[in-house]
Amino acid sequence: MLRAMRAALARACAVLSRLRPGASRGDAVEKTGGRLEGAPPAGVRGGSPVRLAAWVVAVLVSALVAEAQVVAPEKRRSGYADMSATTKAMQDDDTANPGMLSVLDGAAFWSAMPRRDANSCAGCHGDAKVSMKGVAARYPAFDERTASPITLEGRINRCRVERQGLGDLDYENVVLLALTALIAHQSRGQPIAEPDPRLAPFIETGRKLYERRQGQLNLACVHCHDQHAGQKLGGVVMPQGHPTGYPIYRLEWQAMGSLQRRLRNCLSGMRAENSPFGSTELVALETYLAWRARGMTIETPAVRP
Numbered sequence: 672m673l674r675a676m677r678a679a680l681a682r683a684c685a686v687l688s689r690l691r692p693g694a695s696r697g698d699a700v701e702k703t704g705g706r707l708e709g710a711p712p713a714g715v716r717g718g719s720p721v722r723l724a725a726w727v728v729a730v731l732v733s734a735l736v737a738e739a740q741v742v743a744p745e746k747r748r749s750g751y752a753d754m755s756a757t758t759k760a761m762q763d764d765d766t767a768n769p770g771m772l773s774v775l776d777g778a779a780f781w782s783a784m785p786r787r788d789a790n791s792c793a794g795c796h797g798d799a800k801v802s803m804k805g806v807a808a809r810y811p812a813f814d815e816r817t818a819s820p821i822t823l824e825g826r827i828n829r830c831r832v833e834r835q836g837l838g839d840l841d842y843e844n845v846v847l848l849a850l851t852a853l854i855a856h857q858s859r860g861q862p863i864a865e866p867d868p869r870l871a872p873f874i875e876t877g878r879k880l881y882e883r884r885q886g887q888l889n890l891a892c893v894h895c896h897d898q899h900a901g902q903k904l905g906g907v908v909m910p911q912g913h914p915t916g917y918p919i920y921r922l923e924w925q926a927m928g929s930l931q932r933r934l935r936n937c938l939s940g941m942r943a944e945n946s947p948f949g950s951t952e953l954v955a956l957e958t959y960l961a962w963r964a965r966g967m968t969i970e971t972p973a974v975r976p
């Protein structure tokens with residue numbers, strides 16, 4: 672046990688020495704200016720290296736003790752429940768929620784004619800409020816054609832390519848984010864559906880990824896989001912990591928972002944090898960997270976710190 676703790680401390684110090692502003696490590700410091708994004712919590716962001724070290728070591732040490740304990744279904748709580756009153760108020764008031772601007776943009780893209788000879792989304796699907804109601808609640812869905820899960824973003828892109836003759840959009844493209852926000856918003860207040868039984872093997876793959884230690888910190892998602900969820904670290908409560916509000920408006924990003932962007936942030940924070948947007952790994956993680964959050968209420972567009 673002691674040897675393991677010392678090894679953990681050495682690893683944490685090695686990581687910290689690379690975290691100073693200015694240190695450039697490619698993907699690992701993705702758009703963070705050398706700061707650890709995703710982990711640790713806001714309270715220790717940019718805080719002293721000592722507090723950061725204490726946080727990492729605390730997580731590592733307790734992670735050594737307990738393996739893969741998951742939050743019981745009845746104890747699940749949205750990240751919303753852990754937010755400050757101000758951030759909650761911002762999410763609750765549609766006129767103050769910046770995510771609603773993206774939903775409005777999405778409505779404009781939905782009705783816009785992409786070209787004279789191509790139909791708009793509305794041209795085929797009519798009013799999104801009617802045709803897209805409850806759709807996002809069952810994504811990632813089982814795609815018969817590929818016999819694998821397809822994300823909502825992937826499904827929208829398929830219509831763009833096959834029905835409109837347009838190109839694929841990147842996950843973080845504002846048009847795709849807006850269309851995804853518009854569609855997911857039509858499921859606000861609805862429970863995340865029980866998954867299609869054919870998704871079972873992909874949920875299992877996602878679960879293994881979720882429970883697998885990876886990266887220089889040798890942590891798994893489960894260590895932070897199940898074993899340490901709800902604990903206060905540097906003044907911030909660690910969320911359980913549920914995908915209920917996506918796409919979200921994240922204050923730290925000052926922008927909308929997809930669930931996969933959030934997952935990639937956590938993977939960078941773990942100093943793990945990152946998977947590209949749309950990769951089988953990230954889709955499997957999404958599929959597992961949706962299963963883990965089945966029955967929880969969709970909040971799109973959520974606001975997160």
Ligand code: HEC
Nearest residue numbers: 709710711712750890891892895910912913914937975976
């Ligand atoms: C070292 C701890 C840590 C690890 C490991 C970690 N995360 Fe996170 N994660 C966080 C923190 C902290 C936040 C919240 C950040 C914030 O609000 O500023 C977060 C946020 C999230 C959210 C957003 C929840 C919401 O309410 O919107 C999801 C989903 C998530 N993580 C999934 C994952 C997955 C999947 C993995 C494994 C690939 C993972 N995380 C690994 C610390 C971690």
Ligand code: HEC
Nearest residue numbers: 790791792794795796806812826827830831834835850854
């Ligand atoms: C030319 C007609 C056409 C256009 C244009 C079109 N779609 Fe579709 N879309 C379809 C058809 C057909 C389906 C498959 C319906 C089914 O599976 O029952 C579909 C399916 C979907 C689904 C999956 C629905 C579900 O229940 O799982 C989504 C989401 C979607 N389209 C979004 C869009 C968006 C966003 C646009 C505009 C960017 C768009 N579509 C443009 C014809 C179209």
